[in-house]
Amino acid sequence: MDELIDFESPSPNWNERKLPISMVVLHYTGMESAEAALAQLCDPAREVSAHYLIEEDGAVHRLVREDRRAWHAGRSYWRGVTDVNSASVGIELVNPGHEFGYRPFPDAQMEALLPLLSGIVQRHDIPRANVVAHSDIAPARKQDPGELFDWDLLAAHRLALRTPRAQMPSPYENxxxxxxxxxxxxxxxxxxxxxxxxxxxxxxxxxxxxxxxxxxxxxxxxxxxxxxxxxxx
Incomplete structure (x- = not known):
């Protein structure tokens, strides 16, 4: 695991988990630079953090140990869980987001994500259905990592669900x-x-x-x- 980490960038923004780890939440930073994102995630006054941050060149920062509860999900919900911070590992991908010039995630960044995510999933026996977007767990508040994120790449490595092909009329009456x-x-x-x-x-x-x-x-x-x-x- 440690061989995947390029920088230890410890954040003071964490507390103890109340639930076992059962999901991974993927985010984009939505800020103009990696430096600005790291400064915010490590600022005790901001009260936000994540377990990992991946720069666009693929450099991986560890901010919070996985056994600790990072503060990345906010008010959120997934499959009956309301304390998503306690139940998840949060990964931030450096990207300016929709506010500052949203763009595709570079190959180097995605290539760094794959082994990091694979290790997390294996360590905690996380089902592919629980590798989710921030927007999945907070639909009314969040858009990240957004429509340009390559979920198909993750699915090809069995790290997320594949997108089914829609081959039938609506199965729901209303x-x-x-x-x-x-x-x-x-x-x-x-x-x-x-x-x-x-x-x-x-x-x-x-x-x-x-x-x-x-x-x-x-x-x-x-x-x-x-x-x-x-x-x-």
């Missing part, structure tokens, strides 16, 4: 049935348009409009079917 299924999959549906946008950003990023349609419904149905048959481990 939007209400869709939202019940979306909640069953793991999303907070209290803000329904936001929940749909988060789902689209992750699973159908070429159209993010917050509108339930047949393609979204078919993708969700396939995801739940895979989970129920045990193919999401």
């Amino acid at each position: 939007d209400g049935a869709f939202f019940l299924a979306l909640e069953r999959f793991g999303y907070d549906i209290s803000d329904q348009p936001a929940a749909v946008r988060a789902f689209q950003r992750r699973w159908r990023p070429h159209i993010i409009d917050g509108v339930v349609d047949g393609e979204c419904s078919a993708i969700l149905f396939a995801l739940l079917l895979d989970r129920d048959t045990g193919r999401t481990r």
